[in-house]
Amino acid sequence: MRIATWNVNSITARLPRLLAWLESTGTDVLCIQETKTTLEGFPAAELRELGYESAVHATGRWNGVALVSRVGLDDVVPGLPGDPGFEDTLEPRAVSATCGGVRLWSVYVPNGREVGHGHYAYKLAWFEALRAAVAQDAAGERPFAVLGDFNVAPTDEDVFDVAFFEGQTHVTAPERAALAALREAGLSDVVPRPLKYDRPYTYWDYRQLSFPKNRGMRIDLVYGNAPFAKAVKDSYVDREERKGKGASDHAPVVVDLEI
Numbered sequence: 001m002r003i004a005t006w007n008v009n010s011i012t013a014r015l016p017r018l019l020a021w022l023e024s025t026g027t028d029v030l031c032i033q034e035t036k037t038t039l040e041g042f043p044a045a046e047l048r049e050l051g052y053e054s055a056v057h058a059t060g061r062w063n064g065v066a067l068v069s070r071v072g073l074d075d076v077v078p079g080l081p082g083d084p085g086f087e088d089t090l091e092p093r094a095v096s097a098t099c100g101g102v103r104l105w106s107v108y109v110p111n112g113r114e115v116g117h118g119h120y121a122y123k124l125a126w127f128e129a130l131r132a133a134v135a136q137d138a139a140g141e142r143p144f145a146v147l148g149d150f151n152v153a154p155t156d157e158d159v160f161d162v163a164f165f166e167g168q169t170h171v172t173a174p175e176r177a178a179l180a181a182l183r184e185a186g187l188s189d190v191v192p193r194p195l196k197y198d199r200p201y202t203y204w205d206y207r208q209l210s211f212p213k214n215r216g217m218r219i220d221l222v223y224g225n226a227p228f229a230k231a232v233k234d235s236y237v238d239r240e241e242r243k244g245k246g247a248s249d250h251a252p253v254v255v256d257l258e259i
Helices: 011-025 044-049 118-138 173-183 226-231
Strands: 002-007 029-033 053-057 065-069 074-078 094-099 102-108 144-149 220-224 232-237 253-257
Touching: 002 011, 002 102, 002 144, 002 220, 011 044, 029 102, 029 144, 044 053, 053 074, 053 094, 065 094, 065 102, 102 118, 118 144, 118 173, 144 226, 220 253, 226 232
Parallel strands: 002 029, 102 144
Antiparallel strands: 002 253, 029 065, 053 065, 074 094, 094 102, 144 220, 232 253
């Protein structure tokens, strides 16, 4: 089974690339973040033509997540149980389903904006709600994983220059502690191999020639429980999909499993 996660940064803008990528890679399940569309605007019909069912949690032009699968889509749960919300709004940042016997979550963790901002406190609270929500599945015997854009680089090695991010979100101790608490629920980091250079970055800013200079971050993660991790045969960042006109600022992370 081939499972992947990809922050597409607008599924409408990225649809031709997305459909071509699914067809060329033979991906069985894709976790998508930042769909930036309504439920009605999600391209379920186009994906169905390729043989994919869709589970979507989306409410408008911001955020939005989805799971698309050609190996089954059962027990769909939109949203995050215990979601703390931001300014009295529950944002579409999580959706879960069972695909081919594997339980999967597609998540788009809040950005945090800046240290001390209300959105930063929301990010930490959201992480705690996620940890509580997945604890039972993480400890279970069924293959289980949380995939998506976590908006945190787990270590200093997961950014091109940690000094560049000093005082900013994505690298602070509280964020990394929240990520560590999620792992301690029974999950491990499935670290992909890079297709180029020595670090498997997954995100490069559109500005300042970040991609050609490889000024990247590894913030798109795959956290699997023990049965999931045991089934992993390969994992890589499809850096090629970050190239060219009309690319997302994130690259897909692909995991091959032997179930």
